[in-house]
Amino acid sequence: MNSRENPIQARKAAALPTTENTAADERGPRVTSPAPTIPDARREAAPTARVVLTRAQFDQLRRDAELGATFREWHRRCLASESSKAISAAENWARIAASPTYAELERRRAQPGPMAGRRMDPDAVARWVATGYSNPQEYAA
Numbered sequence: 001m002n003s004r005e006n007p008i009q010a011r012k013a014a015a016l017p018t019t020e021n022t023a024a025d026e027r028g029p030r031v032t033s034p035a036p037t038i039p040d041a042r043r044e045a046a047p048t049a050r051v052v053l054t055r056a057q058f059d060q061l062r063r064d065a066e067l068g069a070t071f072r073e074w075h076r077r078c079l080a081s082e083s084s085k086a087i088s089a090a091e092n093w094a095r096i097a098a099s100p101t102y103a104e105l106e107r108r109r110a111q112p113g114p115m116a117g118r119r120m121d122p123d124a125v126a127r128w129v130a131t132g133y134s135n136p137q138e139y140a141a
Contacts, residue, residue, distance in 0.1 A: 053061070100108070
C-alpha cells in the first residue's frame with residue numbers, strides 16, 4: 001500500500017526517525033527526525049525543517065531522557081514518603097493500639113451473645129413487620 005493512499009500511514013512514517021549513512025561522518029549513521037508537528041491552523045504559516053543529529057548526540061539525548069525519568073521517579077517517591085510521614089503523624093496511634101486484636105475478636109465471636117438463648121416468636125415478627133414494634137405494649141403507647 002502506498003503512503004499517499006493512506007494518510008495515517010504517511011503521518012506515522014513522517015513521525016519515525018530515519019538514519020542516513022554518510023561518508024563524511026565517521027562516528028556512525030546520523031539520526032534525523034522531522035520537526036515537531038504544528039496544529040493544522042498554523043501549519044502553512046510555519047516552515048518545517050528536519051533536525052539532524054549525530055549518533056553520539058542522539059545517544060546523549062536518550063541518556064538525558066533516562067536520567068530525567070530516573071529523577072522524576074525519585075521525586076515521586078520523595079513526595080510519597082513525605083505524605084506518608086505526614087499521614088502517620090496525624091494518626092492517633094494510641095487509639096489504634098487500644099483497639100482489639102484479631103485474636104480478641106475471634107474469642108469474642110466464639111462466646112454466645114445475649115440473644116443466644118432466645119427463641120424466635122413468629123407473632124412478634126409479624127407484629128414488627130406490620131407495625132414496626134415487636135412488643136404490643138410499645139405499640140399501644
